[in-house]
Amino acid sequence: MVDSKDSDFNTLYEDDMPLLEKTKYIAQNIYGANDIIADKKVSQQLADFDKNGYGHYPICMAKTQYSFSTDPLLMGAPTGHDIPIREVRLCSGAEFIVVICGAIMTMPGLPRKPASENIGIDKDKNIEGLF
Numbered sequence: 001m002v003d004s005k006d007s008d009f010n011t012l013y014e015d016d017m018p019l020l021e022k023t024k025y026i027a028q029n030i031y032g033a034n035d036i037i038a039d040k041k042v043s044q045q046l047a048d049f050d051k052n053g054y055g056h057y058p059i060c061m062a063k064t065q066y067s068f069s070t071d072p073l074l075m076g077a078p079t080g081h082d083i084p085i086r087e088v089r090l091c092s093g094a095e096f097i098v099v100i101c102g103a104i105m106t107m108p109g110l111p112r113k114p115a116s117e118n119i120g121i122d123k124d125k126n127i128e129g130l131f
Contacts (some may be wrong), residue, residue, distance in 0.1 A: 009088050015056040019046040023085065023099050031061075031068040032079035049090055049097060060091075063101035065099045070102025 013025050020043060027033040038046075049055060068070040069081040087100040100106065118129040 015058075016053055018050050019055055019057075019059065019088075019097055023061075024112070026059055026061055031063075031083060032077060033081055033083045034084050037082050037084040039085075042088055045088050046097075049088075054090060054097065055091065057090075058096050060096050060098045061101060062106055063104050067082045070104070 012029065013022050016023055017025070020038065023038070023046070024036050027036045049057075063070050063083070064072040068077045069072045070083055071081070074081070076084075083101050085099055085101055086103075089098040089100065093127060098106075119127065122128050
């Protein structure tokens, strides 16, 4: 029974670990990578996030679902690869950092003007403005 045992839960990394180190730790310990490849812009963004109080946020890795690498043709759980970091995004409301790896595409955001603003009811009580 669940109530009869103490939990042995541990997080993967400490919250106060710098974001670049968290990213590397995930890549090596979850995805079997040798290292990450982060250019100066990405490294500086992560350092700025750390400096501006976001360093305790967890990391969400966005990469292909087909492989532990960033290469969808390397199926399964290959080891010894490097994971290129293309971009990082701060999600301050949700309180996490998205690390975008390889050629993965992310879901688009909502448009500036939601479609619902064009929906209404005319004088004859017919709905108008639906797709």
